[in-house]
Amino acid sequence: MNQSTVTTFTAAGVLLASLALAGCGKREDMQAARNGDNTAVVQGQPAAAATDTATKDAHEASEAARQAANDMKDSAKNAADQASNKVADAVITTSVNAELSKDPKLSALRINVDTEGGRVALKGTAPDQAAKERATQLASNVKGVVSVDNQLTVEKG
16 A cells, blocks of 8 residues: 555545544533533533533544545645656657657667656667767657666777
8 A cells, every 4th residue: 555545544544533523422411511401510520621521532533534634635636646657757868769769879778768857868879979968958858757867888899
């Protein structure tokens, strides 16, 4: 299970527990409090104090549920952003490979293109220094590329 799934399940559990706690309480004591019967006692408290305690507990549970819902929303957004970034990086990698394959001196089969967060790393060999520099230029011109780390080595021949 990945981190965002665990976080989502944890937040859902907190939300359910909060809602369950908000509903806890002795119904007869709450009814007595509503009827103004101050003789009813909840955990050693008069009914009016029990009502205040129940209201406070319900408010705290509501706040915990709201926070859990916000946490779940943030987790879902983060997971969607991460998936979107991976797709964008894959598109960049494919586009860089396509551009490199158009150059007669550069072979996409000998150049490994890795992309993370829009940063492209070129690894492998180039036939000469001019081709190595052209690889950097071609990769830089692809939409979405933030930077290019050209680690190509020039073939000795």
